[in-house]
Amino acid sequence: MRARLTATARRLFVAAGYAATSTPAIVAEAGVTRGALYHHFPDKQAIFRAVVEAESKAVSDAINASDAPDMSALKRLLAGAEAYVLAMREDGRVRLLLIEGPAVLGRNVMREIEARHGDASLKVGLQEAMTEGALRRLPIDALASQLSAMFERAAMDVAEGMASEDVVVVIEQILRGLANPEKGARP
Template identity: 55%
Template sequence: MQTKTTRRSNRERTETTRAELIAAARRLFIEKGYAETATPDIVAEAGLTRGALYHHFPDKKALFQAVVEREAEAVEKEIEDASPETLGSRDALVKGGEAFLAAMAQPGRTRLLLLDGPAVLGRTEMDAIDDRHATRSLKAGLVFAVRSGDLSKQLPIDALTRLLSSAFDRAALAIDAGAEPAGYKAGLAALIDGVLALE
């Protein structure tokens, strides 16, 4: 019984240390950028040792990937929370898109996911991360629209998902640069309506 308690507390300590490293790295990657953030800065920010960092992550890039993955998970959760199927396919897609833009407005998130992420990890790895999170949610919304009879079965869902995802990313970048969100939200809703109207 005592051993189990020790194991559990070790696991909890491990998870806590990992979370502290990811949080510290996130702050620095946002503030200074990936290239300008050194591992000694990260461990100092986290109040940990370099040994602790390398116990959890083989290098800075692996830690960056963990930060990006966590951000992508957070975005996906906001999309999922805002777009239950009870809304109907069109409203779920629109609300999910609005939730994506709101989630991307979190300070530093656009830089992590849309600028530094592809530059550091490469397009292939970022696509894989997107496919596990926001893009997966978008594809599920489009599949739901097909099943509901609101979207043509003849349309290539994978290609359509990528194209719409790119439009959402472009809107997030524009808003992050200071553009008015309302225009992009209206434009994306019109884009969704146009897609749903296709035969």
């Protein structure tokens, strides 16, 4: 029942936006009672948060699926960046995670959700690349934050019609620009 309500709410939030989606509309579309909705979610914001959590996890899963143990850390970062851009092309995902998520849930809640999903794996990947000597040693939190902002803007650009291939090439060159010149790092 929870999954059914979440999937229905996702469709409605993508189609009409958070503000224009009512809990009666979710109930009617899902074909359940209001009691069933409120048994699983105390309010509309809670169901929206569940949708955002699921979307964030789906993006994280796509990034993790791009990982292969035989790749260098830098190659894994590049593969993860491309996987992120491709995962964010899913209909409505940019709206849910990058536009309405922060507006509805607040930046602190979104950062908490991101920390459990994509940011954690990004920090691990950056640390591994620095440990291997492939990337310059930089403050991990600051670097992860700046790269996350770049990835989010890239996803928004793709959602607005920019070619994902162009975006991925630029991200790749930026990441290569962080390579440790002393090690002659190559992915």
